[in-house]
Amino acid sequence: MQFCAFPNTFAAGLFVAALSVTVAVPMASPHAQEESAASGVESAPPVAPVDPIIEKGKYLATIGNCVSCHTHKDEPKFGGGVPFHVVGGPFSEPFGTIYSTNISPDPETGIGGWTEEEFSHAMRKGVAANGSHLYPAFPYTAFSKITEEDMSAIYAYIMSLAPVKHTPPENDMPFPFNVRLGLFFWNLLFADDEIFQPDPEQSDEWNRGAYLTEGLGHCSACHTPRTFFLAEDKSQALSGGTYFDVVEEGKIRKWSAVNLTSSDTGLGKWPEADIANYLRTGHSFKAGTFGPMNEVIINSTQHLTAEDAKAIAVYLKSLPPIERNTEQTLSEEASARGLAVYDEHCEECHLQSGRGGFLKAPPVSGSAIVQAPDASSLINVILYGADVPDEGPAPFGAWEDMGAFGDKLSDEEVADLANYLRTAWENKGGRVTVEDVAKQR
Numbered sequence: 001m002q003f004c005a006f007p008n009t010f011a012a013g014l015f016v017a018a019l020s021v022t023v024a025v026p027m028a029s030p031h032a033q034e035e036s037a038a039s040g041v042e043s044a045p046p047v048a049p050v051d052p053i054i055e056k057g058k059y060l061a062t063i064g065n066c067v068s069c070h071t072h073k074d075e076p077k078f079g080g081g082v083p084f085h086v087v088g089g090p091f092s093e094p095f096g097t098i099y100s101t102n103i104s105p106d107p108e109t110g111i112g113g114w115t116e117e118e119f120s121h122a123m124r125k126g127v128a129a130n131g132s133h134l135y136p137a138f139p140y141t142a143f144s145k146i147t148e149e150d151m152s153a154i155y156a157y158i159m160s161l162a163p164v165k166h167t168p169p170e171n172d173m174p175f176p177f178n179v180r181l182g183l184f185f186w187n188l189l190f191a192d193d194e195i196f197q198p199d200p201e202q203s204d205e206w207n208r209g210a211y212l213t214e215g216l217g218h219c220s221a222c223h224t225p226r227t228f229f230l231a232e233d234k235s236q237a238l239s240g241g242t243y244f245d246v247v248e249e250g251k252i253r254k255w256s257a258v259n260l261t262s263s264d265t266g267l268g269k270w271p272e273a274d275i276a277n278y279l280r281t282g283h284s285f286k287a288g289t290f291g292p293m294n295e296v297i298i299n300s301t302q303h304l305t306a307e308d309a310k311a312i313a314v315y316l317k318s319l320p321p322i323e324r325n326t327e328q329t330l331s332e333e334a335s336a337r338g339l340a341v342y343d344e345h346c347e348e349c350h351l352q353s354g355r356g357g358f359l360k361a362p363p364v365s366g367s368a369i370v371q372a373p374d375a376s377s378l379i380n381v382i383l384y385g386a387d388v389p390d391e392g393p394a395p396f397g398a399w400e401d402m403g404a405f406g407d408k409l410s411d412e413e414v415a416d417l418a419n420y421l422r423t424a425w426e427n428k429g430g431r432v433t434v435e436d437v438a439k440q441r
């Protein structure tokens with residue numbers, strides 16, 4: 001978090017806004033379920049015509065991943081109650097919890113009584129039908145880019161679903177962060193509510209990719225670093241962010257979302273096809289999914305059409321490189337210590353070259369995870385293993401899960417290993433300390 005992103009002259013006026021720095025950064029529920037279906041008219045003879053607007057709305061809602069954030073574990077779809085752990089401002093650890101709302105069309109506990117205008121207003125401005133201001137854990141700052149036509153389709157789809165009667169738990173936020181009015185000032189200063197404007201200089205494909213990435217896909221909610229006031233730092237857009245989410249059942253730790261720009265430590269060396277494949281199948285020659293991306297892929301991006309996945313890849317590849325990594329020089333001794341751990345525990349699958357193997361594992365040389373500006377996800381994958389989802393396409397058909405090394409390696413060994421990985425081959429990444437590792441335990 002960088003305080004310096006704000007000129008001092010702003011500081012006084014920002015005091016009230018500072019009180020509202022309660023931006024919970026997304027923490028998606030681990031077991032969001034795929035739905036059963038829209039209308040539930042099963043035996044309607046001969047074939048009930050599918051409303052194309054509702055179908056379209058369903059696809060768009062899937063790309064927006066409403067389900068991950070609004071469906072708690074095995075509870076009914078869109079009933080709300082998914083917890084979001086709030087960090088921000090001077091707090092580096094979560095200090096409160098808010099719960100997502102019921103967005104099923106139930107008139108009492110959900111949004112069944114909302115008009116399309118009220119729905120659209122909430123999606124674009126973060127203001128509920130009763131006028132109260134919503135926390136930006138709800139990515140309305142991205143959803144504001146959705147076109148009128150697409151917004152209508154999403155509304156039609158949600159209203160076509162079965163109502164769910166469910167009241168999510170009360171938020172648990174300390175004063176003054178529980179005062180929603182503060183969010184009014186936050187919005188005034190930081191929220192951007194413009195509908196996506198296509199760039200006439202770019203191709204239709206690029207524009208489609210930009211629309212999906214910046215709007216419905218809300219990739220920036222996790223992949224863009226935030227300022228002290230927890231607004232996304234636009235000058236470093238998509239260059240890698242951090243937030244809190246589960247590492248294993250009941251345990252919340254920091255995660256880092258990688259640099260998605262064309263920097264060598266980001267997606268610079270990923271061909272378009274590898275980006276598209278990763279989004280649609282969870283795997284490519286460059287990476288395999290684990291951690292928070294599991295849910296993004298299972299609930300959302302695996303359903304992208306081939307054209308839309310390619311459009312996102314085209315857009316991401318066009319992003320100019322932003323390099324935030326500092327280089328470190330590792331002493332020969334330290335490097336040898338890290339290499340010894342690598343040889344004993346990792347080499348079998350990721351190989352001496354670090355390039356991984358087709359039926360074994362993705363590469364660690366050139367990996368965006370290994371080189372992320374913040375090493376939390378690298379430390380997490382070592383301590384907790386790579387939990388590959390059971391559903392969805394099988395990882396390269398055959399590779400064996402990567403187990404957890406938390407019990408096998410000490411904090412010193414994990415730090416040595418991480419520093420080795422962040423300097424070996426052509427990798428470039430800043431220092432990982434023993435304390436960094438201890439925090440992720």
Ligand code: HEC
Pocket residue numbers: 026027060061064065066067069070084098099100101102103110111119122123128129133134135136137138139154221
């Ligand atoms: C990253 C998580 C996340 C995603 C993705 C998300 N939401 Fe939400 N949404 C939330 C949270 C959290 C709230 C509650 C905010 C609050 O109480 O201040 C919310 C609130 C809302 C509200 C206001 C409801 C009310 O009763 O006040 C609507 C409407 C809504 N979301 C619709 C959607 C739709 C439609 C999608 C998919 C296109 C979606 N959301 C995707 C997290 C999310």
Ligand code: HEC
Pocket residue numbers: 026028213217218219220221222223255256257258260275278279286287288289290291292293294296301312367368369377
């Ligand atoms: C809920 C937060 C969240 C959202 C939303 C999100 N990501 Fe991620 N992403 C992460 C995290 C955390 C990682 C690193 C750990 C992991 O793979 O889970 C990551 C990793 C990645 C990787 C690198 C995979 C690797 O192993 O090298 C790519 C590529 C990626 N995300 C693309 C996207 C795109 C494109 C979008 C938008 C469609 C997106 N992400 C949306 C959190 C998110």
Ligand code: HEC
Pocket residue numbers: 286287288289290342345346347348349350360361362363364367368369370378381382386388395399400401402403405417
């Ligand atoms: C049994 C084989 C195996 C071993 C041993 C192993 N891994 Fe992995 N590793 C994998 C697989 C498979 C994945 C991809 C997970 C998936 O399917 O999505 C992976 C993923 C990773 C990733 C994420 C790569 C990316 O960009 O997505 C990193 C980093 C990593 N491993 C580091 C290590 C380290 C460090 C060690 C040693 C402590 C190690 N692995 C040991 C199989 C292994």
